[in-house]
Amino acid sequence: MHDLPILGQVALGYSPVIDRQHAVVATRLTVFPEHPDAGCDVQALLAAVDAVWPPAAEEGAPELSLNPRPLKPGAARPAMSLRPVSLNLAGERLLAEVLAAPPRPQLMIEVPAFLAAEPAFAAPLVAHAQAGGTLLIKGRPLAELPADVLQAFAFAIVDHDAAPAGSALGGLAELRAGARTMGAVDAALQRGAIATLGWPSDEPVPHSGRQGVPPDVQVVMQLIQGVDREEPVARLEAVLKRDPTLGFRLLRYLNSPAFGLSVEISSFGHALMMLGYQRLKRWLALLLASSSRSAAAKPLMYEAVRRGLLMEELARGSGDAEMRGEMFICGVFSLLDQLLQQPMAALLGNVPVPERVRQALVDETGPFHPYIELVRAIEQESVFDIRERAEGLLLGRGEVNRAVLAALAAARSLD
Numbered sequence: 307m308h309d310l311p312i313l314g315q316v317a318l319g320y321s322p323v324i325d326r327q328h329a330v331v332a333t334r335l336t337v338f339p340e341h342p343d344a345g346c347d348v349q350a351l352l353a354a355v356d357a358v359w360p361p362a363a364e365e366g367a368p369e370l371s372l373n374p375r376p377l378k379p380g381a382a383r384p385a386m387s388l389r390p391v392s393l394n395l396a397g398e399r400l401l402a403e404v405l406a407a408p409p410r411p412q413l414m415i416e417v418p419a420f421l422a423a424e425p426a427f428a429a430p431l432v433a434h435a436q437a438g439g440t441l442l443i444k445g446r447p448l449a450e451l452p453a454d455v456l457q458a459f460a461f462a463i464v465d466h467d468a469a470p471a472g473s474a475l476g477g478l479a480e481l482r483a484g485a486r487t488m489g490a491v492d493a494a495l496q497r498g499a500i501a502t503l504g505w506p507s508d509e510p511v512p513h514s515g516r517q518g519v520p521p522d523v524q525v526v527m528q529l530i531q532g533v534d535r536e537e538p539v540a541r542l543e544a545v546l547k548r549d550p551t552l553g554f555r556l557l558r559y560l561n562s563p564a565f566g567l568s569v570e571i572s573s574f575g576h577a578l579m580m581l582g583y584q585r586l587k588r589w590l591a592l593l594l595a596s597s598s599r600s601a602a603a604k605p606l607m608y609e610a611v612r613r614g615l616l617m618e619e620l621a622r623g624s625g626d627a628e629m630r631g632e633m634f635i636c637g638v639f640s641l642l643d644q645l646l647q648q649p650m651a652a653l654l655g656n657v658p659v660p661e662r663v664r665q666a667l668v669d670e671t672g673p674f675h676p677y678i679e680l681v682r683a684i685e686q687e688s689v690f691d692i693r694e695r696a697e698g699l700l701l702g703r704g705e706v707n708r709a710v711l712a713a714l715a716a717a718r719s720l721d
Contacts, residue, residue, distance in 0.1 A: 312350035313711075314704035315340055319687030320612075320714065323388060323481065324491060325501045328604045332414070333359075333714065334503060336394040336687040348403045352410065358715045359391045359412045388461070388501065389414045389440055396689070405430045409439030416463065419445035422455060431458045443475065463503060466494045488602045505685055506605055511643045511650075523646060525549045526594040527657055533590060534658040536583050539575040546574055552593065559589050563719040584631065588614075591635045594657070598645050606645050609685070612717045614638035616681050617674075619709035620701065636663045636674045637681065684710060 316337050323332035335355065339346055392414040395401040404415060405427075415434070421427050422443050435441055435458035443456075444463045462475045466482040467490075481501045482494035486508040494502050525548050532542045546553045553574060560571040560581075571577045578586060595610040617637030621630045639659065643650040651668050665672030676699055683691035684706075696706050 310350050310354050311704075312347050312354060313707040314702065315344075315346050316351070316707065317689050317692050317703060318707045318710045319684050319689070319692065320710065321504050321685060321687060322605055322608060323392065323501050323503050324506070324605050326495050328488075328491075328601045330605055330608045331501065332388045332390055332392055334392045334394055334416075334687075336396060337400065338689040338692075339397045339400050342397050343399055344397060345399045345403050348400075348407050352404070352407060354711060355391065355393070355413070356410070358711050358718065361410050361412050392416055392442065394444075394687070402427070402430065405434045405439075409434060409437050411438070414440040414442055414460075416442045416444045417459075419443055419447040422451060422459075423447045423449060428452065428455050431455055434458070435460075442481070443478070446475065461500075466490055466499075466502065466504075488605075491605075505609055507609060507641060507644060507685075509644045512647055513649060520597070520599070522549045522552060522599075523594065523597045525552055526590060526597055530587065530590045530594065530657055533583050533586055539578055542578070543574050552597075555596070556589060556593055559592060559720065584628075588631050588634045588638075591638045595638045595642060595645060603645055606641050608717075608721075610638050610641045610645065611720060612713055613640055613678075613681055613685075615716050616684070616709060616713035617677055619713045620677055620680070620699075620706070622709070623705060632660045632663055633674060633677065635659060636666050636678065639663065640667060640678055642667075680706070 316339055318338075319336040321334045321336075322330040323334060325331045337351065390412045393404065394416045395404055398421060401415070401417065401421065417427070417431065422431065431441060432454050440461075441459045442461045442463050443459045446464065456476045456478075459475075459478055461481055462478040463481045463483050464475075466485040468482075479500045480498065481503050482497075482499040483503040485491040485494050485502045485504055485506055488506045488509060491502045491506045525545060528545050529542060532545060546556075556574070556577070557571055560567065560577055567580065569580070571580060577589075592611065592614065595614075596607045598607065614634045614637035617633040618630045621633045624630070639654075639657075642648075642653055646653060654664055654668060659667075662672050662674050666674035666678055676695065680692070680695035680699060680701075683695050692706070693703075696703065
């Protein structure tokens with residue numbers, strides 16, 4: 307994946323698909339070619355996707371299974387399920403080339419409604435679906451689609467506040483796009499959507515920091531403070547024993563493939579011996595960001611993990627291990643105010659963080675802030691902002707895209 311030339315020829319963005327339990331059940335990967343009418347090495351692109359989302363289904367991978375309603379009474383549709391990744395290809399030629407490739411079992415392909423209505427696309431769409439591919443129609447067609455073309459689609463993507471598509475899309479199960487808060491997500495789900503598409507990270511945060519944080523969050527904060535002061539292992543373990551589930555989760559993180567240790571970590575003391583105080587901070591940061599037990603926080607925790615890993619990957623070329631560790635903490639903590647519903651300045655007053663992290667998250671200044679802006683552009687799938695932010699940081703397209711895919715692959719091993 308790291309030496310694929312294709313990564314220098316496109317821009318990538320990503321966003322989540324969120325189900326009724328607020329779990330992220332799939333990832334949308336948006337691919338922007340250099341020019342809207344440009345093609346690319348489709349096999350290389352699909353190989354890069356395969357490296358993050360292998361074609362073989364993983365044991366216990368989350369799927370949302372359902373039986374979409376048939377187009378006509380008595381007509382049968384096979385049971386369909388959301389696949390791990392949905393490809394949103396921002397170019398007509400690129401979309402046509404991917405449709406012509408053999409379907410991959412882990413992929414869904416999004417097709418704009420206006421292209422679905424084009425006669426030139428009818429045969430490729432039907433053939434792709436008949437070969438086992440999963441297609442999503444994006445938006446409403448201006449005219450009625452031929453029955454065989456409409457039958458090729460498994461799901462529909464419509465705007466989160468639009469009226470139900472109804473007969474215009476043959477009763478296809480709907481994903482609602484564009485919900486920017488958990489309230490909007492829940493409203494879309496209550497209107498009958500099976501899932502939503504997009505980051506619900508525009509939640510307002512209280513201006514006052516008076517309300518307390520949950521006890522388990524307090525335990526993690528105390529651990530971070532103790533590690534920052536390099537307190538003895540026995541004292542830190544005594545803090546951790548106040549919530550045994552936190553210890554279990556920390557060991558699960560440390561023993562995940564994303565961490566890459568050659569030995570299994572068996573205790574907090576063992577972790578400290580193997581890693582040292584400074585390296586342990588990053589995993590305590592991850593533990594803090596994932597401490598909320600609210601189901602509504604699941605998408606934000608999912609986003610925070612990927613932000614941290616992506617920030618770290620973007621700094622990999624610097625050769626500065628300390629900077630990479632701080633960038634990871636910066637990305638993970640960038641959503642802490644929404645996760646804990648506390649002002650960022652108040653939270654970071656209780657959690658020791660490096661000055662460069664504080665500058666980025668509280669003052670929106672300093673050397674890390676432009677990286678956060680780039681990550682947000684990638685999350686919002688805004689190609690112009692991605693290019694502008696990357697150029698400002700003197701990062702090439704290939705460098706940014708390799709970081710995106712590496713971060714997504716590492717995050718899946720943590721999930």
